Amino acid sequence: MAHKTPLPGTLQENLRWLKKALGNHRGAIFRDLAMPTPGGGTTQVLVVYFEAQASAQRVEFHLVRTLLERASRGAPLNLDVMLPATIELKTREEALEYLFRGKVLAQVEGDPSLYVVELSDMPHRDIPVPETETGITGPREAFTELLVMNLTQLRRRLPGTALHLESTWIGDQAPVEVVIAYAEGRTTERMLSEVRRRLGKIKVDGLQDSGQIAEALSDRALSLFPTVLITERPDTVIHYLMAGRVGVLMENAPRALIVPAVFLDFFVSVDDFYEWRPYVAFLRFLRFIAFNIAIPLPALYVSVTTYHLQALPTELTTSLLAQREGVPLPAPIEATVMTIIFEILREAGVRLPRSIGPTVSIVGGLVIGDAAIRSGITSPAMVLVVSATAVATFSLPSTTLANAATYYRYGVLALASAFGIFGLLIGYLAVLANLAHMTSLGVPYASPLFPFMGKHLATALGTKKRPPEGPGARPAPSLVQTAENYTEPKE
């Protein structure tokens, strides 16, 4: 897009150039109209658009009929005055770009300017119901692939001047509009500059989904813990914008990104914004417990049954040993195999159509599990441990966090298999160190836990009153603003 070529100029020259430029593109419609004038003559009008990208009905009604009516009265055919949202074009490149984005190009004979008219009607879905972030309470609207519709949803929820939407384009071959959303006074200039800088560094031909830019917004691309929050809900985006975060929305992407995202954000479910606070705090506590079960439970079971049987009461030890009698695999390998089988079942359930998915879960979970115990391939206690781990994983609201838990589970299991409780603790300490070191756009990932920020911790745990400030009161500093003091100095 660096080289800009001026438009040829007259209507006939522009028509020739456009026909040549769009020769191979199916669906390009050229309408060279002769508008009768009161004097018996005609005025030529050129209208160019793509079939099904611009609305033929709207072209006919808003453009052609208006032009005909004015021409018949002898009124001047000034496109920029007649029609709203009309832009005068200067270069061939921008003319083609607008055309491909569903806009209509029009030029009147005698007027040297080619105009773009906003009559696009790109095919799109209606506002859908959230599919992956379902909740019992709260709004039931999700984003679509149409950026303008998504931005409208945000504006509807946060009218006024507080909501800022900054537009930028990413991609060389097929530039895509990306919008940075933030609430005035809630975030910091450093944060905004950092988001702009990271988006500006993306060099790709084109983008299909916002997930592709999530990596560019992460502080460490290979981190197992997620540092970018992805949501399909406009209400969630507004909640986070008001909490000082920055939203990133993209054309063709039904999911918005929210940065910075800290560890405790991934324990927030959509209902948490609307439910009774004490209940929310309780649920978040449960999810935190679930996370702490999802990673170490198989490792703890293996280490206790393999290395530290003395920690269990004699009756339980006897029972566990009796169960394991005849099981062909040692406990570490049995645990690894069982967790891998569980992952395969989960993957099968996700990939299959919805009507068949639950069947796989039933066959896998109940039939195969029961058969495996009866045939002596695995012990009931191991099935219980793996199932409890699976349930704990499913209770996490964020799939990215659940995936991280899965990776860490295997690492900790390997260490515990080799070194018992010592290996398990080494793994736990390494995860802790990783959490302590990570940042999301410079904000400590484990904040407000460590570094400790008491007020924000109350919000993160769901115990703080919502909304965070009373009517007319000044808003309390957001986590992002407080974390400015903790931003790591760069080497």
Add this chain to the structure above:
Amino acid sequence: MQRWEISSTQAGMLAAGVVALTGHALAVTYFLQAGGRDAWLSGPLALPLGLIAIWSYSYLGRLFPGKTIVEYLPKLLGYLGYVVAVLYVVFLFAVLVFTIRLTMDWLVDSILPETPSWVMGFLYMASVYYLAVLGLDAIARTNQFTLPLLTVLGIFISVASMQAKDYRLLLPMFEKGLGPVFSTTLLGLGNVGELLVILMYNAYVAPGDRKKSGKAYALALLYAITTLTGPLAGSIAALGYRVAGNMTYPTFQHWLTVTFARFFERTDLLAAHQWLAGAYVRCALYLLMFGTGFNQLLRVKFRHTYLLAGAALAVVILSEIAFPTRTVFDEWVTRMYLPASAVLGVVLPPLLAAVAWARGMGRKAQGAKTHGA
């Protein structure tokens, strides 16, 4: 210089987190052997000198803001300063050897008798190295999570094992005169002396927070004294000073007396958490500060990734081969390690502060500040 930055709260918590392990786990038996029934007095008696030491840390920190002791010792003492700086850097390394040797011995004795200690030492130091390489900020944040958890579990065990304790066993006091009390207090000062690591990392406390760090360190000292006195008194109350003194890990016995209903016969697995999590932050901090001090001493800029890896490996090897028997190790701890800690951490810093004051450095610093203002 690395551009780490920690708050005064994090600095205080680090000090509390890294020295408490010696008092309540690593060196309990040495205190009991030296002090007998009066060993628990070593903490309270070490407190006044400890407070003077903490004051001198703050004073030196104010005189040389943003500088570690290795950097400002030559300014204070000239060429002699380099020699003393070498002692400090060597001591930072010695803390690692002391901790790893005892931790691995305990693991072999109590948790994993079949696994060779060098294998566990290597794995543990690899994990410690990972945290150290992540930097001072990461160590401080990890400590902010582990320290409260360790404290809560520590309080739990002290309360839960109350049934087995008889505090009348602490009496009579001074039964054998002041000799044992004096001996154990010297060792107690050795425990307090480990706080000398503050003289290294105080340089990285955020400038706006430096004024508050003195109070944070004083609180850390109180925490260290409490975690020294409590477990010592508890061990004597639970086992009697003779039995406890003959045990290698008397505080560990407290965990063996506690059961969780019918589910866990023994809670010593939680003791493993206490020990390993406590030693983790401690070792990472000393390893990082050793690397920093080493670079500053030799005025080189070895990358921490390589330098700390080499140091970690050396710690494992030395802790395995330097002390052929436990007796040799115990002698090294009581005759060299703890006394050296007391000298470098408690005796020397006030003297250094006095030298600085005598040479007018405090007045110069104050003058420069006033002039600058």
